[in-house]
Amino acid sequence: MPVGTKATVKGLMPGLVAQTGSEIILSNTYHLLLRPGPELIERRGGLHKFMRWNGPILTDSGGYQVYSLGDTNKVTNDGVVFKSVVDGSTINMTPELSMDTQHKLGADIIMAFDDCPPSVDPATMSDARRRMLTTKTGSFKKSYDHDERLTQSNERTIRWLERCLKFHKDSGRDAVQGLFGIIQGGTDLERRDWSIERVCALDLPGFAIGGVAVGEGFDQIVRVIGHCAPRMPEDKPRYLMGVGYERDLVTAVRAGVDMFDCVLPTRNGRNSNAFTRTGQIRLKNAKFAEDDGPIEEGCDCAACSPGPLEWGGEGAGGMLPEGGGWFSRSYIRHLFMSDEMLGPLLVSLHNVRHFQRLMLDIRVAVRDDCWLALAERWPVAAQGVATEV
Numbered sequence: 004m005p006v007g008t009k010a011t012v013k014g015l016m017p018g019l020v021a022q023t024g025s026e027i028i029l030s031n032t033y034h035l036l037l038r039p040g041p042e043l044i045e046r047r048g049g050l051h052k053f054m055r056w057n058g059p060i061l062t063d064s065g066g067y068q069v070y071s072l073g074d075t076n077k078v079t080n081d082g083v084v085f086k087s088v089v090d091g092s093t094i095n096m097t098p099e100l101s102m103d104t105q106h107k108l109g110a111d112i113i114m115a116f117d118d119c120p121p122s123v124d125p126a127t128m129s130d131a132r133r134r135m136l137t138t139k140t141g142s143f144k145k146s147y148d149h150d151e152r153l154t155q156s157n158e159r160t161i162r163w164l165e166r167c168l169k170f171h172k173d174s175g176r177d178a179v180q181g182l183f184g185i186i187q188g189g190t191d192l193e194r195r196d197w198s199i200e201r202v203c204a205l206d207l208p209g210f211a212i213g214g215v216a217v218g219e220g221f222d223q224i225v226r227v228i229g230h231c232a233p234r235m236p237e238d239k240p241r242y243l244m245g246v247g248y249e250r251d252l253v254t255a256v257r258a259g260v261d262m263f264d265c266v267l268p269t270r271n272g273r274n275s276n277a278f279t280r281t282g283q284i285r286l287k288n289a290k291f292a293e294d295d296g297p298i299e300e301g302c303d304c305a306a307c308s309p310g311p312l313e314w315g316g317e318g319a320g321g322m323l324p325e326g327g328g329w330f331s332r333s334y335i336r337h338l339f340m341s342d343e344m345l346g347p348l349l350v351s352l353h354n355v356r357h358f359q360r361l362m363l364d365i366r367v368a369v370r371d372d373c374w375l376a377l378a379e380r381w382p383v384a385a386q387g388v389a390t391e392v
Contacts, residue, residue, distance in 0.1 A: 004029045004061060004264040005355050009038075010054045013269050014348045015355070017056045022305060023352065024359035026058050027111075029264045032104050033065035033096070037089045041107035049109030061264070062110040064101045064167075066117040066185065066213070067245070078118060080159060098166040106176050114211065115167040117185040120156040122219045124149035153189045156214075160187045161201045168205060181208040183242060189214060190223050192230050199234050210235050211242035212260070216251070221386075225254050229392035232259040249278075249361055253377070253387030256365050268358055272351030275339045278358070281382050286350065291336045297329035298349075304356035306330050306349040 005012045005020055008031045012020050020028065030050060035041065047053045050060055068076070068085065075086040082097035101116035125147065164184050171182050184202040188194035203210055212231050215224055228243065232255070235241050242262035243255050252263055268278065275287040279299045284291075286298070297307040307329050330349055338346030361381060368377040378385040 004262065005268065006264055006266045007054070007056075008266075009034050010044075010050060012351075012355070013273065014344075014351045015269070017054065019305070019352055020056075020355065021058065023356040024363070025355060027061060028056060028058070029061045029063060030054075030108070030110065031063045031065070032101055032108070032114075033063075033068045033085070035062075035108060036065070036094070036096075036100075036104050037087050041104045045107040045109070049107075051109065059111040060109075061112040062105050062108055062114065063244075064105070064114040064116040064185075065096055066101075066114070067119050078159075080162070082116070082163075083118075098163040099170045102167050102170045102174070106171075106174060106180065110180065112181045112183060112209070113171075115160075115164045115182060115184050117163060117187060117213055118156040118159040119187065119214050119217070120152050120189055121149070122189045122214055122217045123223070149189075150191075153187075153191055153194050156187050156189075157194055157198050160185065160198065164202060164205065168207070183207060183209040183211050183240075185211045185213040185244070186231060186235070187214045190219055190227055192227070195227065195231055196234070199231060203234075203236055207239070209240040209242060209262075211244050211262075213244050215243060216246045221250070224251060225390055225392060228255050228260065229258045235259070249358075249381060249384035250387035250390070252358075252361065253365060253381075253384045254390050254392055256369065257374070257387070258392040265358075268354035269351040272354045273347040275336075275346065275350060277350050278354050279383070280380065286332055286335050286346075287339050288336075291332040294332040294336075296332055298332060298335065298353045299357075302353065302356065302360070304353045306335075306353045 004027050005023075005025050007028045010030050012028060035044065035050075044050055044053050050062075051057065068083075072085065072088070075088070077084045082095055082100070085094045085096055086092075087094055096116070098116040102113070105113040126149070168182060171177050171180075184205060184207050186195065186198045186202050188196075188198045212228065215227055219227075224246070232241055240262055241260045243260045245265060246252070246255065246263055247265055248267065255263070271278065271283070276283050276285055277298045284298075299307055302308065335346055335349055338349070361384065364377055364380060368374050374388045378388040
């Protein structure tokens with residue numbers, strides 16, 4: 004799912020997002036609560052109409068901001084007191100407020116409000132990594148006890164989920180919006196089991212693995228996913244939140260995960276980093292100044308192989324010049340070096356399509372049990388194929 008945090012996949016028109024093969028996108032409750040506000044969006048007919056997206060939408064609950072904005076919030080058993088990044092006002096985000104906001108936004112899949120802890124004990128980190136996360140999350144005080152924090156997170160997450168479910172059912176919205184529960188527990192597998200047992204005991208249409216890729220390395224991510232996914236209900240969608248790179252996706256699918264979201268395609272695209280089957284390339288680099296090739300040979304995105312009607316009608320603005328067939332690396336580098344908006348748009352578009360192409364090939368690998376062929380076609384994902392899960 005491409006991420007449209009603030010009701011937009013940055014830089015891409017809804018039609019272009021659909022053109023990449025994306026069928027569902029994600030938006031964020033916390034940010035839309037701050038601006039423009041759920042009431043305004045509800046008066047506009049809901050999020051789908053507001054942003055002109057005809058496909059399904061999933062909204063995150065705001066729980067991740069417990070982690071990512073830790074230096075500006077206070078977590079209590081009732082909820083999280085945030086300081087607005089828009090105007091500095093104080094907001095008490097409770098499970099009920101998260102649900103009410105998501106009801107007004109009108110997303111198809113809504114997430115329970117959860118308490119996302121740091122994944123690993125700061126005592127095990129390098130000094131540089133610890134300083135960076137302390138600045139980011141505000142979580143690591145001298146008296147910080149990681150085991151206690153994980154226990155608190157698990158207990159809050161299940162209590163908050165029960166409150167979310169009650170509010171959701173009492174509102175009658177459970178018939179039109181699917182509520183997913185979130186499993187926490189950091190990298191502690193016993194705590195993950197505790198969370199799985201309680202969260203998955205509730206009758207919900209889907210379940211998510213949260214608190215992954217928030218500080219731990221690839222091996223730890225694999226360990227957590229490989230432990231959690233097979234223990235989740237087989238007949239419900241399994242959603243891995245906020246992940247990831249190609250090897251992460253392949254590893255997670257092999258463990259039994261179905262759904263993913265990540266900001267990497269568009270965030271990297273805005274910074275001239277293009278994903279390819281053999282690894283990332285930075286198109287600002289001087290070596291691309293006279294490179295007339297596409298971002299990636301064989302890619303069918305509108306940046307690498309646009310047809311004559313991809314960008315408009317039959318007039319001159321919609322036709323390619325003679326001999327043209329793609330936007331060259333040379334041209335895209337020029338756009339970035341000149342701070343032109345089209346550069347980030349083209350690379351973001353390519354990157355989103357890149358991950359959708361990967362997911363299509365993963366489906367073939369699942370169907371035909373041809374994982375070695377996937378590794379040959381996608382060298383960048385080969386580690387995910389080789390990793391035991």
